[in-house]
Amino acid sequence: MNKELRRFLLYLTVFLLSVGYLAYRYLHLKNVNDFHKEILVASAFAFIIACITGTAEIVKTQGKYFWIALKCFLLIPNKKVYVSLSYLLRIKIPGDEKYFLVKGTKINQYQPVGGVYKLVGNKDLYKDWKASSKADGKNPEDLRFFVSAKFIPKIISWFYSRKDREIGVWREFSEELIEAQILGAKNFKSIRAEYLGTKENILCKQTRFKDEEYHTLIYDIFQIELNTKQLKEFKKLLKSSAFNEKYAFVTEDDIKNECFDEHKIRIGQHTKHIL
Structure with a gap:
């Protein structure tokens, strides 16, 4: 697997973890302390923005071949x-x-x-x-x-x-x-x-x-x-x-x-x- 696809999978993993944390924080967690409010929430939003930006850069670089590469590596290797x-x-x-x-x-x-x-x-x-x-x-x-x-x-x-x-x-x-x-x-x-x-x-x-x-x-x-x-x-x-x-x-x-x-x-x- 080339470097850009590894980066994409890393971005995807971090994105899902960040979204999962925010869902847990706002839907389930009660009596939230300042560590969650000031550190973890801000970090999760920052990670999400970074992942979206990084993924967009990869897709732009690879062009139409990005999804082909993803299919080849993940679905039909x-x-x-x-x-x-x-x-x-x-x-x-x-x-x-x-x-x-x-x-x-x-x-x-x-x-x-x-x-x-x-x-x-x-x-x-x-x-x-x-x-x-x-x-x-x-x-x-x-x-x-x-x-x-x-x-x-x-x-x-x-x-x-x-x-x-x-x-x-x-x-x-x-x-x-x-x-x-x-x-x-x-x-x-x-x-x-x-x-x-x-x-x-x-x-x-x-x-x-x-x-x-x-x-x-x-x-x-x-x-x-x-x-x-x-x-x-x-x-x-x-x-x-x-x-x-x-x-x-x-x-x-x-x-x-x-x-x-x-x-x-x-x-x-x-x-x-x-x-």
Whole structure:
């Protein structure tokens, strides 16, 4: 348990004791002496004010993650959570208003280019957080793993520190489009990616994997800014085929409906994050 949560529990304990004393003093105690009137009552009110002020400071510092941390430490510390920390790339063709998706390799669906970040440096999440990899996990450096819920606050904090992990998006773009020979390397020696925001789904109830009860999914969303030659190559693909076994150009409505081609072909639910 981190220091701020220990402080919160201390504040809560002192607050309850102080309120309990005041209730006893004013509702039950008779023939009150000066020690109660001048020392204990004043101290109880002072403790209550200090606890409220301190708790407000902690909640403000932690923001929306305070209640998540409290839940993880007090209510579900040992529940199994699947964590996926990844990025998605919005590739939109201006004028045609089409979004470019690729065929998933593990699930029969179309989805945005992107994938999980990888570890870099000396971070050992299996030691630090007692993490375990997926049964089909071929790369232990992928930020896709199982942990106990009590580690989730630390994982979130670490992720946003951007330390010891990938921060770029070129690897997945290259693997899924250039190495897959969808695009030519000549016009895609580099790309420009604009960060749009981050989408979170923290501790959502799931039973997708064995013994797992919650998912914690975080997606960084980037938009690929295409130069003239790159845009021309995408438009050439669109003109050649709106979709095939490797990629698809779809509309916003298709993404919202999670399907296209008269509802026959599935689009991944998480694709909505790029809209």
